[in-house]
Amino acid sequence: MGIQERKMREREALRRQIIAIATEQFSTGGYEAVKMRDIAEAAEYSVGTIYNQFEDKNTLFLAVQEAAFERALEHMQATVNGEMDPLDELHAIGEAYIRFGLAHPHLYRLMFMLDSPMQALDRPEGWSCGLQMHQLLSAVVNECMEVGVLPQVDPVQMSFALWSMVHGMVSLRITERLDIYSGEHLPDVPPIHNPDEMMIKTMRMVHHLFSDQA
Amino acid sequence: MGIQERKMREREALRRQIIAIATEQFSTGGYEAVKMRDIAEAAEYSVGTIYNQFEDKNTLFLAVQEAAFERALEHMQATVNGEMDPLDELHAIGEAYIRFGLAHPHLYRLMFMLDSPMQALDRPEGWSCGLQMHQLLSAVVNECMEVGVLPQVDPVQMSFALWSMVHGMVSLRITERLDIYSGEHLPDVPPIHNPDEMMIKTMRMVHHLFSDQA
DNA sequence: TATACTAATGAACAATGTTCAACTCTTGAT
DNA sequence: ATCAAGAGTTGAACATTGTTCATTAGTATA
Numbered sequence: 001m002g003i004q005e006r007k008m009r010e011r012e013a014l015r016r017q018i019i020a021i022a023t024e025q026f027s028t029g030g031y032e033a034v035k036m037r038d039i040a041e042a043a044e045y046s047v048g049t050i051y052n053q054f055e056d057k058n059t060l061f062l063a064v065q066e067a068a069f070e071r072a073l074e075h076m077q078a079t080v081n082g083e084m085d086p087l088d089e090l091h092a093i094g095e096a097y098i099r100f101g102l103a104h105p106h107l108y109r110l111m112f113m114l115d116s117p118m119q120a121l122d123r124p125e126g127w128s129c130g131l132q133m134h135q136l137l138s139a140v141v142n143e144c145m146e147v148g149v150l151p152q153v154d155p156v157q158m159s160f161a162l163w164s165m166v167h168g169m170v171s172l173r174i175t176e177r178l179d180i181y182s183g184e185h186l187p188d189v190p191p192i193h194n195p196d197e198m199m200i201k202t203m204r205m206v207h208h209l210f211s212d213q214a
Numbered sequence: 215m216g217i218q219e220r221k222m223r224e225r226e227a228l229r230r231q232i233i234a235i236a237t238e239q240f241s242t243g244g245y246e247a248v249k250m251r252d253i254a255e256a257a258e259y260s261v262g263t264i265y266n267q268f269e270d271k272n273t274l275f276l277a278v279q280e281a282a283f284e285r286a287l288e289h290m291q292a293t294v295n296g297e298m299d300p301l302d303e304l305h306a307i308g309e310a311y312i313r314f315g316l317a318h319p320h321l322y323r324l325m326f327m328l329d330s331p332m333q334a335l336d337r338p339e340g341w342s343c344g345l346q347m348h349q350l351l352s353a354v355v356n357e358c359m360e361v362g363v364l365p366q367v368d369p370v371q372m373s374f375a376l377w378s379m380v381h382g383m384v385s386l387r388i389t390e391r392l393d394i395y396s397g398e399h400l401p402d403v404p405p406i407h408n409p410d411e412m413m414i415k416t417m418r419m420v421h422h423l424f425s426d427q428a
Numbered sequence: 429t430a431t432a433c434t435a436a437t438g439a440a441c442a443a444t445g446t447t448c449a450a451c452t453c454t455t456g457a458t
Numbered sequence: 459a460t461c462a463a464g465a466g467t468t469g470a471a472c473a474t475t476g477t478t479c480a481t482t483a484g485t486a487t488a
Binding site: 217221249250251261262265270271 | 447
Binding site: 221225259260261262263266 | 465466467468469
């Protein structure tokens with residue numbers, strides 16, 4: 001009775017193909033720009049087949065979100081596995097987070113900004129890698145506190161504060177709100193021409209202030 | 215020739231009415247939920263008349279964004295005009311920012327998260343009140359540095375870091391990403407049932423860490 | 429070979445932003 | 459009072475896009 005299994009495999013393969021196509025199209029245009037018809041055409045199926053696999057566009061992008069979390073987690077893990085000074089590890093993990101967001105703004109939106117694919121977080125499976133990303137941060141924070149390069153406050157609050165800050169930076173950057181720094185819009189603020197570097201620099205400054213305080 | 219002026223006034227009044235209606239509808243449903251037809255009906259005009267006043271939906275919501283910034287700035291200014299201890303002032307301005315975002319999540323999205331109404335920030339008029347909000351923060355930060363409750367780093371970086379953190383908190387909250395803290399999703403993290411208060415508490419903690427370091 | 433089941437198809441539907449030719453009303457001149 | 463010109467209004471029609479579903483095609487089993 002291997003027929004059942006083969007059909008399951010084929011079904012799964014098609015599902016994966018659709019997710020891959022959706023991810024790619026999404027990466028270069030965002031949610032609105034991806035049309036179900038385009039996905040179908042790229043997969044060389046009719047649109048109905050997409051709906052055979054995914055309840056609707058939102059459900060499809062839950063799967064894309066999950067894939068995006070996998071990629072992001074991989075990217076983060078690749079930067080932390082070394083034997084580093086804890087403070088450098090904190091710098092590294094933050095910088096990796098920021099650079100991933102800047103390199104893949106649409107995926108970043110899907111993971112942390114859009115609400116389409118979030119309605120009902122009753123589905124924690126899809127957030128598995130997202131949670132692991134947070135645990136990666138938590139681990140480094142705890143390590144920093146033990147070694148004394150971060151003050152010994154509530155580690156959850158510290159992780160939350162650091163995550164919020166880098167997320168705030170990335171999301172403001174992605175939505176072009178940092179453009180207020182780019183021209184002569186603010187008095188006493190010389191135009192900043194490289195916001196990406198300012199983000200990294202400011203993050204490190206904050207880490208250092210915390211560490212000096214510890 | 216007062217006729218020209220009267221017509222201009224009427225035109226301006228209609229424009230304002232449309233913006234008010236759009237703001238109200240937007241406040242209770244977000245961008246997608248607002249239909250041009252609904253706005254027209256609420257204003258008791260046909261849809262064509264809306265397009266006579268605003269090039270398209272995006273342009274209309276540029277105006278709504280501007281109105282939202284006005285409200286937010288007012289709200290912020292109302293909390294800072296008192297003669298306060300600089301650190302309390304910093305707490306107050308941050309808390310006001312957070313509370314406005316929580317009270318008006320859709321307007322917050324429009325101001326700081328959506329990109330529809332942002333394409334082309336070649337239009338700094340609409341950001342006037344938004345810029346003033348930033349200046350409010352800058353002023354308090356400078357004051358804190360003078361008095362010695364914030365370390366004397368680059369004030370632009372400090373303002374940017376603080377803004378990013380509270381924006382990160384509010385936007386993660388609004389998009390329900392803080393739900394990861396609400397259940398048993400993270401090991402070693404007791405479920406947090408009141409994220410709003412955690413945001414305020416964490417912000418104050420960070421302010422205090424900075425101030426102790428100064 | 430016939431039957432039953434699964435999967436694929438794409439025309440059709442609904443919702444919504446946008447356009448535009450027709451229409452109405454006001455204004456100013458005759 | 460009448461009329462021409464112009465500004466403002468109307469809503470039917472169009473284009474796009476997510477979604478559905480009756481029909482068709484393909485495959486497996488008796």
